[in-house]
Amino acid sequence: MGNYSIVTIEREYASGGKEIGQKVADALQIPLYNNEIVSMAAQKLHVDPEYVAHIEEQMTGSMLFNLAMSATSQLGIGTGRSVSDQLFRAECEVIQNFAQQGSCVIVGRCADHVLRNRKDCLNVFIYADLKTRKERAIRQYGVDPSYVESTIKKNDKRRSAYYNVNTSLAWGKKEFYDLCLNSGQLGVDSCVSAILTLFQGT
Amino acid sequence: MGNYSIVTIEREYASGGKEIGQKVADALQIPLYNNEIVSMAAQKLHVDPEYVAHIEEQMTGSMLFNLAMSATSQLGIGTGRSVSDQLFRAECEVIQNFAQQGSCVIVGRCADHVLRNRKDCLNVFIYADLKTRKERAIRQYGVDPSYVESTIKKNDKRRSAYYNVNTSLAWGKKEFYDLCLNSGQLGVDSCVSAILTLFQGT
Numbered sequence: 001m002g003n004y005s006i007v008t009i010e011r012e013y014a015s016g017g018k019e020i021g022q023k024v025a026d027a028l029q030i031p032l033y034n035n036e037i038v039s040m041a042a043q044k045l046h047v048d049p050e051y052v053a054h055i056e057e058q059m060t061g062s063m064l065f066n067l068a069m070s071a072t073s074q075l076g077i078g079t080g081r082s083v084s085d086q087l088f089r090a091e092c093e094v095i096q097n098f099a100q101q102g103s104c105v106i107v108g109r110c111a112d113h114v115l116r117n118r119k120d121c122l123n124v125f126i127y128a129d130l131k132t133r134k135e136r137a138i139r140q141y142g143v144d145p146s147y148v149e150s151t152i153k154k155n156d157k158r159r160s161a162y163y164n165v166n167t168s169l170a171w172g173k174k175e176f177y178d179l180c181l182n183s184g185q186l187g188v189d190s191c192v193s194a195i196l197t198l199f200q201g202t
Numbered sequence: 203m204g205n206y207s208i209v210t211i212e213r214e215y216a217s218g219g220k221e222i223g224q225k226v227a228d229a230l231q232i233p234l235y236n237n238e239i240v241s242m243a244a245q246k247l248h249v250d251p252e253y254v255a256h257i258e259e260q261m262t263g264s265m266l267f268n269l270a271m272s273a274t275s276q277l278g279i280g281t282g283r284s285v286s287d288q289l290f291r292a293e294c295e296v297i298q299n300f301a302q303q304g305s306c307v308i309v310g311r312c313a314d315h316v317l318r319n320r321k322d323c324l325n326v327f328i329y330a331d332l333k334t335r336k337e338r339a340i341r342q343y344g345v346d347p348s349y350v351e352s353t354i355k356k357n358d359k360r361r362s363a364y365y366n367v368n369t370s371l372a373w374g375k376k377e378f379y380d381l382c383l384n385s386g387q388l389g390v391d392s393c394v395s396a397i398l399t400l401f402q403g404t
Binding site: 123125127129172174175177178179180181182185186190193194197198201 | 325327329331374376377379380381382383384387388392395396399400403
C-alpha cells in the first residue's frame with residue numbers, strides 16, 4: 001500500500017467519475033460513498049431525504065442565493081443559518097466520519113476540500129469531452145438525446161455552484177487535485193489503473 | 203505496450219516536468235527531446251541557435267507583439283512571416299519528424315498541439331504548488347532565493363505566451379491533456395509511475 005487511505009473523486013457530469021470510483025473501490029475492496037452522504041445528512045437534520053434531494057436539485061447559481069437567504073424555517077432548527085449551510089455542515093460531518101472509519105472512495109460533495117487537512121487523501125478530478133459525455137448520458141443514464149446537452153450543462157452548473165458556495169473556490173481547478181484524468185481520451189479502465197497505481201504506491 | 207508511442211509533457215516552470223519525462227524515457231528506453239527541437243529548428247532556418255534562444259528568452263506577452271511585427275529581416279528569409287511564426291513552423295517540422303522516427307518523450311514546444319492529429323500521443327501536464335517549485339528552482343536549478351518567485355512567474359509567463367501565440371489556446375487547460383499530475387503532491391516518482399501505467403496499458 002502507498003501513503004493513501006482515501007480516494008476523493010470530483011467529476012464533470014457524465015464523465016464516468018462514479019463508475020471509475022466504483023471500480024477503484026471494488027479493486028481495493030473498500031466502500032464507496034456518494035448518495036449515502038446526502039441521506040445521512042438528512043437523517044442528522046431530521047428532514048426527509050427527498051426534501052434534501054429537492055433542494056440540491058435546485059442548486060444552480062441563481063437559486064443558491066435564494067436558498068441561502070430563505071427557507072431556514074423549513075428545517076425547523078432555527079439556527080439562523082441558511083438551508084444550504086446547514087446541509088453542508090451535516091454533510092461535512094458525515095464525510096469526516098466515513099474517512100475516520102477507514103479506507104474508502106468518496107465521490108462528490110466537495111470531499112477533497114472537506115478532508116483537505118488529511119495527508120492520506122488522493123484527490124482526483126475526472127473530466128471528458130462533450131461528445132463522450134453525451135454518449136454516456138444517453139446510453140448509460142437514459143437521457144433524452146434532445147435534452148442531453150442542456151442536461152449536461154445544468155448538472156455541471158449545479159456541481160460548480162455547490163462547490164463554489166461551500167468552499168468559496170472555483171470548481172474543477174487542477175490545482176486542487178493530485179491528478180486530473182481525461183476519461184474521454186483514456187477510457188474508464190485506464191483511469192482506474194492510474195488511480196490504483198498511485199494509491200497503491202507501485 | 204498500450205495504445206501510445208509518444209509522450210508529450212507540458213509543464214509549469216520548476217515542477218519537475220523534464221525530470222519526470224527523462225525518467226519515463228529511461229524506463230521505456232526511448233529518447234527524450236527538448237532543447238534539440240530548438241537547435242534543429244535553428245539549423246533549418248540557418249540561424250545561430252543562440253539567436254533563437256535569445257528570441258525565446260524574450261518571449262513574454264509584451265514582447266511577442268513586437269517580435270511578430272518586426273525583425274523578420276534578421277532571419278534573412280524574406281517570407282513576410284514573423285520571426286516567431288517561422289521559428290514555430292520549423293519547430294513543428296522537427297517535432298513531427300521526431301514523432302515519425304518512433305517512440306519518444308517530447309517536453310514542451312506545444313508538442314501536444316503539434317501532434318494533435320496523432321492518436322498515439324499520451325499528453326501530460328505537470329504542475330505543482332509554488333512552495334515545491336521554489337524549493338526545486340533553488341536546490342536543483344541554482345536560482346537565487348531572492349529572485350526565485352519572480353523567476354518562476356517570468357518563466358511561466360513565457361511558456362504561457364509561447365503556447366498561446368502558437369496555438370491560439372490558453373496554456374495549461376486540463377481539457378487539452380489526457381492527464382494532469384500535481385508533482386508537488388504526488389512526487390516525481392509517482393508521476394513517472396502513473397505515466398508508465400497509462401503508456402504501457404497495464
